[in-house]
Structures are given as C-alpha cells and as structure tokens.
Amino acid sequence: MPENQNQNPEAGLPISKIRAGKVSKYAIPHFVAPLDETPLHGVDAVKETGKPLSMWAEAWRSLRKRPLFIISALLIILVIAIAAIPGVFSAVDPRFCDLQFSNEGASAGHPMGYNFQGCDVYARAIHGTRASLMVGIFTTLFVVLLGGTIGALAGFYGGWLDTILARLGDIFFALPMVLGAIIVMQLPAFRDNKSVWTVIVTLSIFGWPQVARITRGAVLEARNADFVKASRALGLSRGKSLVKHVIPNAMAPVIVVATVNLGVYIVAEATLSFLGLGLPFEVMSWGNDISSAQSQLRNNPMMLMWPALFLSVTVLSFIMLGDAVRDALDPKSRKGN
Amino acid sequence: MVQNSEPKPLLEIKDLAITFSTPDGPVNAVRNANLTVMPGETVAIVGESGSGKSTTALAAIGLLPSNGEVSAGQILFDGEDISKASEKRFVELRGNHIGMVPQDPMSNLNPVWKIGFQVKETLKANGLAGNNPKQRVAQVLADAGLPEPETRMNQYPHEFSGGMRQRALIAIGLACRPRLLIADEPTSALDVTVQQQILDHLDTMTSELGTAVLLITHDLGLAAERAEKVIVMYKGQVVESGPALELLRNPQHPYTKRLINSAPSLAAQRGDKHEMAVDEVVAEKSEPLLKVSNLTKVFDIRKGFGRKDKFTAVDKVSFEIPKGTTTAVVGESGSGKSTIAQMVLNLLDATSGDIVFDGQAIGKLSERELFKYRRRVQPIFQDPYGSLDPMYSIYRTIEEPLRIHGIGNQASREKKVKELLDQVSMPASTMHRFPNELSGGQRQRIAIARALALQPEMIVCDEAVSALDVLVQAQVLELLDELQRELGLTYLFITHDLAVVRQIADNVCVMEHGQLVEQGTVDEIFDNAKSDYTRNLLSAIPGASLI
Numbered sequence: 001m002p003e004n005q006n007q008n009p010e011a012g013l014p015i016s017k018i019r020a021g022k023v024s025k026y027a028i029p030h031f032v033a034p035l036d037e038t039p040l041h042g043v044d045a046v047k048e049t050g051k052p053l054s055m056w057a058e059a060w061r062s063l064r065k066r067p068l069f070i071i072s073a074l075l076i077i078l079v080i081a082i083a084a085i086p087g088v089f090s091a092v093d094p095r096f097c098d099l100q101f102s103n104e105g106a107s108a109g110h111p112m113g114y115n116f117q118g119c120d121v122y123a124r125a126i127h128g129t130r131a132s133l134m135v136g137i138f139t140t141l142f143v144v145l146l147g148g149t150i151g152a153l154a155g156f157y158g159g160w161l162d163t164i165l166a167r168l169g170d171i172f173f174a175l176p177m178v179l180g181a182i183i184v185m186q187l188p189a190f191r192d193n194k195s196v197w198t199v200i201v202t203l204s205i206f207g208w209p210q211v212a213r214i215t216r217g218a219v220l221e222a223r224n225a226d227f228v229k230a231s232r233a234l235g236l237s238r239g240k241s242l243v244k245h246v247i248p249n250a251m252a253p254v255i256v257v258a259t260v261n262l263g264v265y266i267v268a269e270a271t272l273s274f275l276g277l278g279l280p281f282e283v284m285s286w287g288n289d290i291s292s293a294q295s296q297l298r299n300n301p302m303m304l305m306w307p308a309l310f311l312s313v314t315v316l317s318f319i320m321l322g323d324a325v326r327d328a329l330d331p332k333s334r335k336g337n
Numbered sequence: 338m339v340q341n342s343e344p345k346p347l348l349e350i351k352d353l354a355i356t357f358s359t360p361d362g363p364v365n366a367v368r369n370a371n372l373t374v375m376p377g378e379t380v381a382i383v384g385e386s387g388s389g390k391s392t393t394a395l396a397a398i399g400l401l402p403s404n405g406e407v408s409a410g411q412i413l414f415d416g417e418d419i420s421k422a423s424e425k426r427f428v429e430l431r432g433n434h435i436g437m438v439p440q441d442p443m444s445n446l447n448p449v450w451k452i453g454f455q456v457k458e459t460l461k462a463n464g465l466a467g468n469n470p471k472q473r474v475a476q477v478l479a480d481a482g483l484p485e486p487e488t489r490m491n492q493y494p495h496e497f498s499g500g501m502r503q504r505a506l507i508a509i510g511l512a513c514r515p516r517l518l519i520a521d522e523p524t525s526a527l528d529v530t531v532q533q534q535i536l537d538h539l540d541t542m543t544s545e546l547g548t549a550v551l552l553i554t555h556d557l558g559l560a561a562e563r564a565e566k567v568i569v570m571y572k573g574q575v576v577e578s579g580p581a582l583e584l585l586r587n588p589q590h591p592y593t594k595r596l597i598n599s600a601p602s603l604a605a606q607r608g609d610k611h612e613m614a615v616d617e618v619v620a621e622k623s624e625p626l627l628k629v630s631n632l633t634k635v636f637d638i639r640k641g642f643g644r645k646d647k648f649t650a651v652d653k654v655s656f657e658i659p660k661g662t663t664t665a666v667v668g669e670s671g672s673g674k675s676t677i678a679q680m681v682l683n684l685l686d687a688t689s690g691d692i693v694f695d696g697q698a699i700g701k702l703s704e705r706e707l708f709k710y711r712r713r714v715q716p717i718f719q720d721p722y723g724s725l726d727p728m729y730s731i732y733r734t735i736e737e738p739l740r741i742h743g744i745g746n747q748a749s750r751e752k753k754v755k756e757l758l759d760q761v762s763m764p765a766s767t768m769h770r771f772p773n774e775l776s777g778g779q780r781q782r783i784a785i786a787r788a789l790a791l792q793p794e795m796i797v798c799d800e801a802v803s804a805l806d807v808l809v810q811a812q813v814l815e816l817l818d819e820l821q822r823e824l825g826l827t828y829l830f831i832t833h834d835l836a837v838v839r840q841i842a843d844n845v846c847v848m849e850h851g852q853l854v855e856q857g858t859v860d861e862i863f864d865n866a867k868s869d870y871t872r873n874l875l876s877a878i879p880g881a882s883l884i
Contacts, residue, residue, distance in 0.1 A: 021561055021562050021581055021582050021585075022379065022563070022564065022565045022581065023565065023580070023582070024375070024378060024565035024566060024580060026375050026378070026565075028565070028566050028579055028580045029579065030577075030578075030579030030580065030583060030584065030589070031371075031575070031577060031578045031579060032576070032577050032589040032590050033574060033575060033576045033577065033590060035590070035591065041572075044776055044778040044779060044808070044809045044812060046763060046764055046767055046775070046779060053771065053774065054728070054730065054771045055727050055728060055771065055773060058773070225723050225726075226718040226719070226720055226723040226724040227723065227724055227725055227726040229684060229716070229718065230716060230718060230724055230784070230787070231726075231737070232684060233682050233684065233711060233714075233715060233716045234711060234715070234737060234738045234741055234787075234791070235708050235711035235712065235738070235741050235742060236737075236741055245726050245728075248726075248728045249726065249727065249728060
C-alpha cells in the first residue's frame with residue numbers, strides 16, 4: 001500500500017491535502033458499453049496496408065490533383081518547348097525583315113502582323129523565348145546555389161560567420177534589384193561584353209540575399225531538431241549532418257521561393273532590356289521587342305502587346321506553380337497524425 | 338434514473354455523433370455518446386488522444402472546427418437543445434453560462450495584450466465589467482490565486498510562468514460566474530506540484546461558486562481524484578461511465594481495465610515494478626559503468642552590451658550507474674536534468690567535474706576516441722515527431738548508424754535492420770515507410786531500434802515516453818525493460834514523471850534547481866523519502882490516495 005495513505009501524514013507541507021476523491025450526492029449509474037460495439041484493438045498496431053509514401057511522394061500526390069498546378073505546368077512545358085525548338089512553332093525567319101511590310105496587320109502565315117522594321121512579330125516572340133527563359137532559369141540556379149550555400153552556412157554555424165554573412169546580405173538587400181542592376185550593367189566590364197550571361201551574373205549578384213535569408217531561417221529551424229542531435233550522437237560530423245539532415249529538411253521553402261522568383265527574374269531581364277541595358281540588340285528577347293515597340297505605341301499598339309503577353313503568361317505560370325508547390329509542401333499539412 | 342425531486346441535469350448529451358469532413362471522406366469522431374452533468378458536479382472525460390473527448394466538449398460550447406458538425410443526437414444545456422444552435426445563441430451562452438479553460442497555457446493568452454486587458458475583455462463581452470472594471474479584474478485574478486493582482490494585471494503573458502498563466506486562464510474562464518466550466522486538459526503541460534496546486538484551487542473555487550465542471554484529461558488517476566463521475570471514451574465512443582471511485586476500483590470494460598493497469602500514476606501506487614531480481618544480482622557484482630562526480634554546468638546569459646549573467650544549470654552533481662541497471666534522474670522543468678543527459682552524451686561540454694564511462698573520462702576524448710564512445714552510448718529523445726528525419730525512410734533511419742560506422746555491407750545491414758525492427762516488435766514491412774506514416778509510439782520504437790543498431794552498452798532516455806499516451810507509454814516501457822534483460826543494457830532515464838520511475842528504474846536521483854536533492858533505490862525513495870521536495874513530488878502524483 002502507498003505510504004502516504006497511512007503512516008505519512010505530511011503535515012506542514014505546502015501541498016499536503018490528502019485527496020480522497022469525491023462522492024456525488026446524486027445516484028450515478030455504472031454504464032458499461034457492450035464489448036461487441038467497440039471491439040478492443042491492439043495497442044498502437046502498425047498499419048500495414050497502403051503504399052508507403054515519402055514526404056516528396058505525398059506532396060506530388062496532392063500536387064498533381066490541383067488545377068493551379070496542372071494549368072501552370074502545362075504552360076511551362078509549352079514555354080520550355082518553344083525555347084528549345086522554336087523552329088517547330090514558327091517557320092518564318094525572324095531576322096528576315098522587309099520594310100515594305102512595316103507596321104502591317106495580321107495576314108496568312110503572320111498571325112500577329114509586322115513591326116516597324118517589317119519583321120514578323122509572332123516569329124520574333126517565339127524566337128525571343130529562349131533568351132528570357134535562359135535568364136530566368138540560370139539566374140535562379142545561381143541564386144539558389146550561392147544564396148543557399150551562404151544561408152545554410154550562416155544559419156548552421158551561427159556566431160561571427162552568421163553576423164558577417166548576414167550583414168553582407170543586408171548590403172545587397174538594401175539596393176533595389178533593378179536599380180543595382182542598372183548601375184552594374186553600365187560598368188565598362190559589363191557594358192562592353194553584353195550577353196545573356198552578363199545579365200544572369202548581374203541579376204544573381206542582387207538576387208542571392210533573399211534566398212540566403214530564407215535558407216538561413218529554414219536551417220535555423222531544422223538544426224535544432226532532435227534528429228540532428230541524434231545523428232551527432234551517432235557519430236556524424238557537424239558538416240555531414242548539415243548536408244545529410246539539415247539541408248534536405250530546409251529545402252521546401254527555398255524551392256517555393258525559387259519557383260516564384262524565376263518569373264521575377266524574367267521580368268527583371270525584360271525591364272533591363274527595355275531600358276537598353278540588358279541583352280544586346282542582336283539577341284532577340286521580349287524585353288528588346290517591347291522596347292522597340294514603344295516608339296510605335298500610338299500607331300501599332302499590338303506590336304507591344306504580343307511580346308508583353310508572352311512575357312506575362314510565362315511569369316504568371318511560374319508564380320502559379322510556386323503557389324501550388326507552396327500549398328503541397330506546407331509543413332502544417334504534413335505534420336500528420 | 339433522475340428522480341423527480343432532484344434538480345434537472347445542467348448538461349445532457351444524448352446519442353451524440355460528430356462527423357468531420359476530410360479530403361479522405363467523412364470521419365466519425367464521436368458516436369453514440371451519452372453523458373449528464375448535474376449542477377455543481379465535476380465530471381471527467383478520460384481517453385487517449387483521438388478518442389473524441391475534446392471534440393465532445395467543444396461541441397457543447399459550439400467551438401467545433403469548421404469541418405466538423407453534430408450529425409446526430411442532442412446537446413441539452415439546461416433543457417435547451419444547443420446542438421444546432423446559431424452562432425448568436427452560442428455567443429450569449431459562452432462566458433456567463435459556459436466557461437472554458439483551454440489546454441495550453443503558453444499559446445492561449447494573446448502575447449501583445451496585458452493580462453488585465455484580457456480579463457476585462459471577457460467581463461465586457463458579458464456586460465459584467467460594472468462601474469469600476471479595474472477593481473473587478475483585480476478581484477477576479479485574486480480569486481484565481483494570483484498574488485498581487487493589481488501589479489499582475491499590468492503585466493504581459495511572457496512575464497508569467499506556466500502555472501501563473503494557467504491561473505490567469507482559469508480567472509478568465511470563471512470571470513463571469515458560468516454555471517458550467519469546460520476544462521480541457523487544464524494542467525497537462527505543467528509540473529505535478531503546480532498541477533496539484535492549480536487543481537486544488539479550481540476545486541475550491543468551483544465548489545464555492547457551485548459551478549459544474551466538465552474536466553477532460555488523459556490521466557485516469559487525476560480524473561478519479563477530482564471528479565464525482567468518470568466517463569471513459571475510446572475511439573469516439575463512451576465505453577464506460579460511473580461513479581469515479583467505483584469505476585476505478587471495479588472497472589468492467591476491458592479498455593478501462595487496460596487503462597487502469599497501465600496508468601503510471603496508479604501503477605506507481607500499487608508498487609508495480611519491473612523485474613528487479615535479475616538486475617539486483619547484476620548490480621551487486623558489477624562496477625559502475627558511468628560515474629559522474631561534481632558535474633557542473635554554467636551557462637552565460639547575454640544581457641546585451643557585452644554584459645553577461647551566469648546561470649548554474651547543474652550544480653556539483655555526483656552519481657553512479659551500475660552496469661545493467663536503470664538510474665532515473667527526476668525533476669521538474671528547469672531542474673537541469675536534460676543538461677546532464679546532454680553532457681553525458683557529449684553534446685555539451687561540462688564546465689567542471691568529471692564524467693567517467695567505463696574507466697574513461699569523456700571530457701578529454703580525442704576525435705577518434707569520441708567516435709568510439711558514440712558507439713557505446715546512444716540517446717532516445719522526447720519528441721517522437723522530431724527525433725526521426727522526415728526525409729529518411731525507416732530503413733535509412735535505422736541503417737544510418739551502421740553506415741556511419743562502416744559496419745557490414747548492403748546485405749548484412751538489411752538483415753540487421755530487419756532484426757532490429759523485430760526486436761522493437763515492428764513488422765519488417767515498416768522499413769519502407771516514412772516517419773510521417775507512423776504514430777508517436779511507433780516512431781519512438783524506431784528511435785529505440787536506431788539507438789540499438791550499434792549495440793551500445795548504455796542508452797540515455799531523455800523524457801523518452803513523456804509525449805506518449807498511457808497505453809503506448811506502458812508498451813514502450815515494457816519494451817525497454819525487456820531489452821535490458823536480453824541485452825544487459827544500462828539506462829540513464831531522464832523524466833519529470835515520478836510515477837513512471839517506479840515502473841522502470843532501480844535507482845533514483847531527485848533534482849531541484851540544478852542540485853541533487855536526494856538519491857537512493859526506488860524503494861527507498863518511494864517508501865521512505867527523506868527530503869520535503871521528494872515527498873511533495875510523490876504526494877502530487879494524482880490518484881495517490883485512491884487505491
């Protein structure tokens with residue numbers, strides 16, 4: 001029998017009341033449910049039916065049912081196909097311009113008409129896809145690699161490394177991306193070697209701090225998880241536990257931001273090209289086409305609308321994809337049980 | 338069953354069914370639930386997580402989540418059916434007719450408003466603030482047992498401890514003198530001694546005001562001690578209900594019997610223990626495997642502008658663990674028990690003092706020796722949702738230690754993983770699954786399998802069963818005990834729950850504010866505790882005097 005019932009009165013202690021339970025003044029029937037109504041299950045039995053699903057597989061399963069994802073994914077596949085094999089989508093040579101067709105409307109084989117120079121607007125928009133998409137994809141890639149690495153190191157190791165890297169990021173963060181890019185693109189080294197790659201490098205310089213911040217936050221959250229502690233107790237070194245456990249668990253928000261930003265970088269490229277600072281004029285791109293259509297806005301507004309439409313649809317589909325991915329990877333919905 | 342002369346029930350739930358619509362189709366969270374609460378009476382609903390106990394209570398106050406609805410049955414409050422009542426009617430009822438004390442004191446107070454404001458809000462909403470609301474607020478807080486209410490009402494929630502926040506929540510719940518108070522696990526996040534104080538106070542207040550209480554808890558001992566009537570729920574159904582003491586002493590339904598057998602608070606009182614005989618023989622012969630002497634850890638707390646404060650988390654603690662036995666380190670939150678675990682695991686450096694494992698001082702190990710040490714000592718952590726990497730399949734999780742230490746090849750590792758799963762009684766097919774598909778108890782068993790993979794000699798369990806339901810908890814404790822007998826493991830068992838200690842430990846160290854208050858064998862501590870602190874802890878175990 002317990003000691004505190006009989007011999008130990010526990011007098012003088014702050015919480016010493018002996019609790020004997022309560023007895024109701026009402027008659028309370030003792031009800032027992034028939035056993036066959038709620039059969040007793042084994043304690044905590046493992047569910048063996050159903051296919052095992054990893055977190056990514058589960059995200060994919062919920063993703064592929066979303067209309068937002070289906071529409072954006074189809075559009076993105078189309079855009080990628082256009083960029084990869086533009087010849088299939090337009091048989092007309094975009095560089096063949098004849099001034100006799102200057103500013104003419106649509107005609108057979110030329111569904112979007114001609115621009116001021118007499119070039120086919122549709123063909124130029126199709127062939128301009130590649131440059132825009134390349135800028136978007138490669139800038140995203142560099143930004144994720146650079147920003148992700150810096151953010152992960154800063155978040156995981158903390159201390160002075162974090163302070164230095166975070167301040168460095170803040171300096172770049174304080175400059176608006178397009179303004180900063182305008183200045184950098186005017187530096188002699190960039191001005192004289194204008195190409196797709198200079199645009200990519202410039203945008204990456206100003207794009208990485210955002211990804212670094214997000215990675216840092218996600219890594220900070222993941223590095224304190226018990227499974228990281230457990231892996232250290234198993235003998236994994238700090239660096240390895242960062243690569244094997246922390247980074248994979250910090251990827252979800254980075255992927256979401258990267259997808260949305262891909263569209264933003266395409267817009268930034270178009271902005272720079274529109275200002276005459278982005279891609280060289282020889283490179284066909286939507287930004288350049290919009291820029292050259294600007295002077296003819298009153299005479300032939302459609303000349304500006306078509307490349308702008310291509311641009312908007314592409315950017316919109318990347319932003320929609322980002323939203324769909326965010327919903328699927330939402331950590332709250334996958335905590336489970 | 339209720340005679341005519343007696344008052345009518347305050348709350349009567351008849352054949353209640355609650356359905357949630359989920360993406361995978363409707364889920365019946367509650368079926369055929371019946372219960373009555375008489376005026377001024379305390380009724381406890383007991384069950385494990387997912388049994389529908391909270392859902393039933395939330396339906397009575399109209400706070401079901403938006404995807405849940407009452408699909409059948411009646412909820413009669415004072416004779417009025419409120420199961421389909423409008424939001425407007427519920428707003429009238431809440432506060433001055435039905436009050437609520439929520440579960441988590443940490444998240445249920447708005448951090449940007451002062452405590453006083455949050456109490457005043459309740460009073461105002463029910464038109465009870467009167468001419469001098471400040472005085473009224475102070476009175477309400479004082480009633481809930483908060484000292485210096487005038488000062489306290491001008492403080493923010495972060496300036497309150499967990500127990501004080503819970504008192505503030507009780508103050509809010511009872512501010513408008515409701516006739517029914519729904520208390521949803523009001524103390525499960527608090528230390529046992531604080532829990533006891535709060536429940537004592539709640540008892541006094543409700544009996545003075547004549548408030549009926551619907552108490553929701555997972556602890557049968559606590560329910561039996563605090564309520565006149567206990568209702569046991571299992572998988573959405575009421576399996577047994579009756580007078581508290583009668584139900585505790587004479588359970589009829591097999592599920593209730595199971596609960597009473599497993600509840601640590603009750604088991605501790607019965608003196609259930611694991612098989613001591615084997616361990617004692619081992620203990621007498623063997624050398625201590627782990628020897629901790631004068632262990633101290635001081636943390637620097639930054640105060641800004643380069644100023645630092647010293648905080649001594651562990652203060653000159655010494656103990657020994659004989660090989661093949663279990664030593665439990667018990668203490669309330671902030672007692673420094675987890676810090677000891679981290680230092681023994683060498684995840685944290687000691688400020689001073691020695692930890693000697695098998696004759697080797699672990700503070701001075703080289704990289705290579707440390708790597709070897711890691712093989713011999715393994716941890717199991719508290720949070721079953723955090724201790725497994727969600728990206729890793731169960732196979733990869735258990736295989737990881739083998740890979741890190743370069744043990745065996747692909748085929749032999751797979752065989753080993755299967756063996757380990759078998760040891761923790763999980764089917765081998767589990768190895769293709771991912772942590773998000775397993776329950777808390779199952780994840781904890783996987784964590785044990787991972788810890789066993791390297792065939793360690795000692796396992797450090799840091800609150801390893803605290804987050805689990807009682808039945809699952811009992812199952813995991815049994816597994817740990819079995820493994821100890823089979824493999825001769827030594828356990829360092831960190832816990833806040835003295836009740837669990839009796840089921841698993843051979844020796845006990847009781848800690849308070851970083852210091853070792855008392856140590857001895859389980860029987861010495863439980864039957865003949867020397868310090869007031871330990872006796873307080875023991876008597877605070879709910880249900881202590883009922884069996």
